[in-house]
Amino acid sequence: MKENNKMYKCKKFIYTANGIVVPKKIIEPKRLFKYYGCEDYHYKSFMGSYLYTSHPYNFNDSIDGSSLLLNFKNITKEKYDKLWDEVKWEDEENNPNNYYVDKLKDFEHIRQRYYIFKTKRIGLVSLTSSPLNILMWAHYSSEKGFAIELDTQILKDNIKNLNEDIENFSYCFLGHIIDLSLKEEIYPI
Numbered sequence: 162m163k164e165n166n167k168m169y170k171c172k173k174f175i176y177t178a179n180g181i182v183v184p185k186k187i188i189e190p191k192r193l194f195k196y197y198g199c200e201d202y203h204y205k206s207f208m209g210s211y212l213y214t215s216h217p218y219n220f221n222d223s224i225d226g227s228s229l230l231l232n233f234k235n236i237t238k239e240k241y242d243k244l245w246d247e248v249k250w251e252d253e254e255n256n257p258n259n260y261y262v263d264k265l266k267d268f269e270h271i272r273q274r275y276y277i278f279k280t281k282r283i284g285l286v287s288l289t290s291s292p293l294n295i296l297m298w299a300h301y302s303s304e305k306g307f308a309i310e311l312d313t314q315i316l317k318d319n320i321k322n323l324n325e326d327i328e329n330f331s332y333c334f335l336g337h338i339i340d341l342s343l344k345e346e347i348y349p350i
Contacts, residue, residue, distance in 0.1 A: 191314075193290055194308045194310055195301075196306060196308045197309070216280065217280055220285075226280070233271060234267065236271075259271075287300075288311070
């Protein structure tokens with residue numbers, strides 16, 4: 162991330178003004194941890210051996226899963242039209258001027274439509290590879306709950322095998338970076 166003419170760097174990722182440069186392969190952890198608070202529904206999910214999935218709207222961090230993370234700034238008219246066909250309501254026509262009107266508003270309309278279309282049927286679970294993750298402890302257990310350890314491979318197998326109604330599932334890293342170091346050199350971006 163370039164801020165105040167400096168670039169911030171993490172051991173695994175380099176954040177730039179144009180996006181995130183990510184290594185091609187992220188090593189999958191053998192175990193993951195789920196943090197819980199002391200509420201009854203947390204005990205019920207633990208005792209019932211299930212993970213409750215949340216819609217991004219329900220996250221305690223308003224930026225996690227936000228449509229603001231979608232960057233449509235450099236979208237072409239062709240790509241816009243293709244996206245419109247994907248996210249339009251039934252029998253809705255794409256006005257040829259939609260692209261130009263939406264471009265003046267930083268593509269807010271297509272970004273919101275795309276976000277709603279892509280997230281209307283998803284649920285997310287926040288897990289960590291660290292049994293001592295202070296941020297997860299604070300956010301998910303209110304500093305007085307508990308954490309459980311999950312075997313990553315068994316978890317992935319169970320998601321596929323025990324949930325016939327799930328059309329798709331993906332396992333991906335969406336994390337907060339804690340170990341940032343400030344680089345003294347300034348790199349043009």
